[in-house]
Amino acid sequence: MSENAAPVVPPDSPTLVDDHLVEAVVDLVEAGHRGHVLNLVADLRPADLAALLQHLPADLARVVFRWLPEEVTSRALPELESAERVDLLDGLSTPELVALIDPLASDDQADVLADVDVTQAEDVLVQLEDAVDIEALLSYGEDTAGGLMATEVVAVPLTATVAEATEAVRSNADAVDPVFAVYAVDEENKLAGVIPLKRLLLSPADTPVHEVCEGDAVSVEPDLDQEEVARIMERYDLVALPVVSAGGRLLGRITIDDVMNVIREEAEEDLQRAVGITGEEELSSSIFAVSRGRLVWLLLGLCGAYVSGLVIVGFEEALTIAPVLALFIPIVMAMAGNAGIQSSAIAVQGLASGDLWRSDLARRIGKELGVALLNGVVLAVALAGIVVLSGFGDDTARLALTAAIALMIVIVLSTLVGATVPLALNRIGIDPALAMGPFITVSNDILGLTVFFLVATLLYL
Known part of the structure; x- marks a missing residue:
C-alpha cells in the first residue's frame, strides 16, 4: 500500500x-x-x-x-x-x-x-x-x-505575481504540508494579507499578489491561550490561522488538526473537572497519580457530607417531633443537586464556547430564575400530590404544603447557585468547570437541607 x-x-x-x-x-x-x-x-x-x-x-x-x-x-x-x-x-x-x-x-x-x-x-x-x-x-x-504553531509557511512579498506565488507553493510543498493558503508579507515580513489556494489557482499568472490577497486576514499573537485560538478558528471557519508578533511580523501558522486536538483535550479536561478529577489521567498514569487527582474532591465531598449530617443533627428535635420529615431528606438533597448541576452545566458550556458575555449575565440569570420558578412550581405540585396520595393522617395537607414550599425554594436557590458560581469563578480566573459536579452537589446539599428544615420548623411544627 x-x-x-x-x-x-x-x-x-x-x-x-x-x-x-x-x-x-x-x-x-x-x-x-x-x-x-x-x-x-x-x-x-x-x-x-x-x-x-x-x-x-x-x-x-x-x-x-x-x-x-x-x-x-x-x-x-x-x-x-x-x-x-x-x-x-x-x-x-x-x-x-x-x-x-x-x-x-x-x-x-x-x-x-x-x-x-x-x-x-x-x-x-x-x-x-x-x-x-x-x-x-x-x-x-x-x-x-x-x-x-508551526514555523513552516508559504510566504511571498506583496510585489510578487500569482505565478511566483504558485511556484513558491510548489517549491515548499514538502516542508509545508498541507498548504491551505499563501501569506503575503511586506518588506519587513509583516503580514499584509492571505491568498486562499483556490483563489491563487484561479487567478491569471501575471496578476500582482496585492490584487488577489485578502488584506483583512484574521491573525493571533503567540501568547494567546489555545482555547481562544480554537474559538477564533471555529468562529471564522478557518483551516489555518497565521501567528504574528506584537509588531505584526509573520511567525508561523496553526492548522485545524492542531486545534481539533485542543478542543478534544479541553473537553476532556472540563469533563474530568466536572466530576472532581484534577490532573491528566492516561492509561500509563500510575495508581498514585490517579488517586492524587481524585482524592482532593472526594475529601471535599466527605467534608460536605459531614456538614450535611451536622445540619440534620441540628434539627434533631424536629425529626423527633415529626419523624416523617426524614422521608424528604433524600428528595431535597437529590433535587437540589440536580437543579444546580443543570444550571451550572449551561453556564460552563456558555463560558467555554465564548457565547456567554458579560453583557449577557443579567439576561442569563433572569432566564435561569424564570426556569427555576417554573420547574419549582411543577415539582412542588407533583410532590404535594404524592404526599396527599400517600396519606399521612390528619397532617397530610400541612405536610404536603410544607414539602411543596420547601422544595420550590430549594429548586430556585440551587438553580441560581448553579448559574452564578461558574460566572464568579470565571471572573476571578478559576476554571468554571470546577463549579460542576462535587462542588455544586455538596454546597446545594447543605443549602437544600438547611432551607427544608427551616421551612418545616416554621410551617409544620
Whole structure:
C-alpha cells in the first residue's frame, strides 16, 4: 500500500487497530518474530500505529518501537500521548533521537523534544536543521498559540505575481504540508494579507499578489491561550490561522488538526473537572497519580457530607417531633443537586464556547430564575400530590404544603447557585468547570437541607 493510499477500514470498525491486532502483535513479539510484526503493521497509518503502541504492554511497545524503521516511528511520534512518548524515547542515543525528530514539522519537533531529558534535548537541538525555529517554539507556553504553531509557511512579498506565488507553493510543498493558503508579507515580513489556494489557482499568472490577497486576514499573537485560538478558528471557519508578533511580523501558522486536538483535550479536561478529577489521567498514569487527582474532591465531598449530617443533627428535635420529615431528606438533597448541576452545566458550556458575555449575565440569570420558578412550581405540585396520595393522617395537607414550599425554594436557590458560581469563578480566573459536579452537589446539599428544615420548623411544627 502506498503512503497516501487510504486504508480499507471494515464498516463495523472505526479503526484498523483492535484487540485482535494487539493480541497478535503481543504473541509475535513474545515469540521474537520481528519480520511477522513488521508485515502486520506495515499498512498502518501513523495514528493507527500510535494507537497500537499505546495499547501494548510498555515493555513490548518498546521492542516494537525499536524494531520499526526510523521513518515509520518518526511519523508516529507526534500521534503518541506525552507519557507514552517519554517511555519510548527513554534510552535512545542522541543520534537516534536526531534521526527521529529532524524529519518532523517544527511544531511536532518542539512537542517531541519537550519529552526528552533536558540535557539530552540540548544536544539534540543543536543538531537539528531548524534549531533556531525549534528553540523559539520551545520558549512559548505549551497551551498558547505559540506552542501550537508551526514555523513552516508559504510566504511571498506583496510585489510578487500569482505565478511566483504558485511556484513558491510548489517549491515548499514538502516542508509545508498541507498548504491551505499563501501569506503575503511586506518588506519587513509583516503580514499584509492571505491568498486562499483556490483563489491563487484561479487567478491569471501575471496578476500582482496585492490584487488577489485578502488584506483583512484574521491573525493571533503567540501568547494567546489555545482555547481562544480554537474559538477564533471555529468562529471564522478557518483551516489555518497565521501567528504574528506584537509588531505584526509573520511567525508561523496553526492548522485545524492542531486545534481539533485542543478542543478534544479541553473537553476532556472540563469533563474530568466536572466530576472532581484534577490532573491528566492516561492509561500509563500510575495508581498514585490517579488517586492524587481524585482524592482532593472526594475529601471535599466527605467534608460536605459531614456538614450535611451536622445540619440534620441540628434539627434533631424536629425529626423527633415529626419523624416523617426524614422521608424528604433524600428528595431535597437529590433535587437540589440536580437543579444546580443543570444550571451550572449551561453556564460552563456558555463560558467555554465564548457565547456567554458579560453583557449577557443579567439576561442569563433572569432566564435561569424564570426556569427555576417554573420547574419549582411543577415539582412542588407533583410532590404535594404524592404526599396527599400517600396519606399521612390528619397532617397530610400541612405536610404536603410544607414539602411543596420547601422544595420550590430549594429548586430556585440551587438553580441560581448553579448559574452564578461558574460566572464568579470565571471572573476571578478559576476554571468554571470546577463549579460542576462535587462542588455544586455538596454546597446545594447543605443549602437544600438547611432551607427544608427551616421551612418545616416554621410551617409544620
